[in-house]
Amino acid sequence: MIGIALSLPAGGYALLSSLRQVTQGASLEPQWSLYLHLETGRMEADALGARLKSDARVSAVRFVSREQALKELQATEGLAEVVAALNRNPLPDAFVVRPQVADATALEALAKELRALPGVAQVQVDAAWAQRLGALAGTARLAIALLAALLASGLVAITFNTIRLQILTQRAEIEISKLIGATDAFIRRPFFYLGALQGLAGGALALAIVWGSLAALNLGVAELAVSYGSSFRLMFLNLGDALTIVLFSAGLGWAGAYLSVSRYLLEIELK
Amino acid sequence: MTCSLSSPAISWRPCLISFSSVFKRYPGGQEGLKGVSFTIEPGQFVFVAGHSGAGKSTLLKLIPAIERPSSGVILVNGQNVGALKRSALPYLRRNLGLVFQDQKLLYDRSAYDNVMLPLSFSELSGREAARRARAALEKVGLLARQKAKPIQLSGGEQQRLAIARAVVNRPSVLIADEPTANLDAESAAAILDIFVAFNQVGVTVLVATHDEALIGRFAKRVLRLAKGGIVE
Numbered sequence: 095m096i097g098i099a100l101s102l103p104a105g106g107y108a109l110l111s112s113l114r115q116v117t118q119g120a121s122l123e124p125q126w127s128l129y130l131h132l133e134t135g136r137m138e139a140d141a142l143g144a145r146l147k148s149d150a151r152v153s154a155v156r157f158v159s160r161e162q163a164l165k166e167l168q169a170t171e172g173l174a175e176v177v178a179a180l181n182r183n184p185l186p187d188a189f190v191v192r193p194q195v196a197d198a199t200a201l202e203a204l205a206k207e208l209r210a211l212p213g214v215a216q217v218q219v220d221a222a223w224a225q226r227l228g229a230l231a232g233t234a235r236l237a238i239a240l241l242a243a244l245l246a247s248g249l250v251a252i253t254f255n256t257i258r259l260q261i262l263t264q265r266a267e268i269e270i271s272k273l274i275g276a277t278d279a280f281i282r283r284p285f286f287y288l289g290a291l292q293g294l295a296g297g298a299l300a301l302a303i304v305w306g307s308l309a310a311l312n313l314g315v316a317e318l319a320v321s322y323g324s325s326f327r328l329m330f331l332n333l334g335d336a337l338t339i340v341l342f343s344a345g346l347g348w349a350g351a352y353l354s355v356s357r358y359l360l361e362i363e364l365k
Numbered sequence: 366m367t368c369s370l371s372s373p374a375i376s377w378r379p380c381l382i383s384f385s386s387v388f389k390r391y392p393g394g395q396e397g398l399k400g401v402s403f404t405i406e407p408g409q410f411v412f413v414a415g416h417s418g419a420g421k422s423t424l425l426k427l428i429p430a431i432e433r434p435s436s437g438v439i440l441v442n443g444q445n446v447g448a449l450k451r452s453a454l455p456y457l458r459r460n461l462g463l464v465f466q467d468q469k470l471l472y473d474r475s476a477y478d479n480v481m482l483p484l485s486f487s488e489l490s491g492r493e494a495a496r497r498a499r500a501a502l503e504k505v506g507l508l509a510r511q512k513a514k515p516i517q518l519s520g521g522e523q524q525r526l527a528i529a530r531a532v533v534n535r536p537s538v539l540i541a542d543e544p545t546a547n548l549d550a551e552s553a554a555a556i557l558d559i560f561v562a563f564n565q566v567g568v569t570v571l572v573a574t575h576d577e578a579l580i581g582r583f584a585k586r587v588l589r590l591a592k593g594g595i596v597e
């Protein structure tokens with residue numbers, strides 16, 4: 095029960111770690127095109143280029159002249175005749191840049207600022223999908239964190255209840271022990287061990303479930319990856335992460351037991 | 366008179382108990398004790414007598430602070446037990462041998478395990494604990510029955526098991542609430558003989574009973590209660 099509950103965030107975390115590898119491997123950094131007004135002169139464009147190059151928030155500033163753009167368009171299959179039919183070049187000069195800021199709000203602010211620069215007609219946010227993917231990953235991370243928090247409190251509640259049942263079966267021994275001189279610490283101790291052990295077992299089971307699920311998923315992923323000429327695999331959590339999960343759930347079990355025993359001792363005190 | 370709780374080095378050291386103007390009113394409003402004062406010298410054997418409802422159990426429960434007085438002062442070995450902190454109670458109780466009216470045995474454990482219970486939270490080594498448990502069972506004549514569960518023991522044997530558990534930590538005071546209830550006269554006298562034997566080696570003994578005939582068979586001090594007050 096605890097194992098299954100914990101396997102959800104643990105598995106999500108593993109998937110996300112694998113996903114992060116993909117997004118880092120591919121060139122998913124957004125690439126923006128800044129189109130200039132048609133009437134913008136070369137001098138003005140050069141000044142703009144210098145301004146962009148000095149801005150630390152953008153890199154790889156590349157100038158694409160309107161002639162160059164037209165040539166590229168002509169080279170495009172099927173469009174040569176269309177271009178030839180035009181009596182003048184309708185394309186503007188452009189800069190291609192890469193923004194270097196990480197979060198979405200800063201990106202937005204940057205785009206707005208670039209749009210306001212003199213001579214700039216339009217900013218086309220090319221790789222919006224990469225941004226969306228990034229945002230999605232952020233949302234997924236948040237969801238997993240929330241899920242983990244939810245299930246962590248669930249684990250505490252579960253151990254709270256199982257320890258309570260255990261306490262009730264030993265209620266006579268606890269009552270008598272207290273009457274004849276056992277300290278609360280002595281009474282608590284075995285239940286702490288029990289709770290921690292339960293959490294530990296739950297954490298280990300969760301990892302086993304995640305490992306099994308990823309192995310099963312990888313069968314499909316491998317086929318898919320081969321057809322794309324990639325060797326991508328979903329990866330299991332690294333040793334440090336796995337250990338953290340197991341210890342964390344042991345801690346949660348301990349906490350559940352602590353709450354349970356403390357509550358019971360308080361109850362018999364007030365009786 | 367010096368009075369100290371038993372230390373591990375010197376066992377059977379006597380201890381003094383004193384009540385002064387002790388009142389006990391239960392949360393429901395029932396009066397348990399209404400202004401009780403007395404002292405018990407180390408090594409004394411005292412019967413706490415009186416009809417049912419006279420306040421015998423209340424008086425005995427105040428000594429190990431199972432109940433707290435509503436007013437008045439209770440000293441056990443110079444400690445004001447009515448004002449003791451919760452965390453200090455275990456150490457007070459370990460030096461008092463308690464035999465409960467309902468015995469409070471663990472019915473799913475052997476006689477030996479029952480006697481081992483108070484030793485499990487003392488600092489004794491396993492071997493010394495086992496030795497003491499067997500010695501306590503022997504003193505009450507139950508060594509041969511150490512593997513039996515309380516259910517398999519007679520009423521008198523169960524009572525003796527409760528006494529063995531109470532004395533296993535070598536307390537300086539032994540407190541028993543109606544230890545002969547439900548026993549025939551002969552078994553009752555045999556139980557009392559055990560208390561007398563402990564008293565003879567220096568243990569202060571308090572026995573609550575409503576059995577006047579039993580009290581009459583022993584020439585001991587009697588604290589007689591009626592309606593929460595001392596009448597004799």
Ligand SMILES: Nc1ncnc2c1ncn2[C@@H]1O[C@H](COP(=O)(O)OP(=O)(O)O)[C@@H](O)[C@H]1O
Nearest residue numbers: 391393395396397416417418419420421422423
């Ligand atoms: N836990 C309790 N709650 C309320 N009233 C109690 C409690 N224990 C004893 N009493 C009352 O206190 C009085 C003395 O009781 P008790 O000390 O048990 O007398 P005895 O042991 O001599 O029969 C009785 O009136 C009884 O009803």
Ligand SMILES: [Mg+2]
Nearest residue numbers: 421422423466
């Ligand atoms: Mg009574």
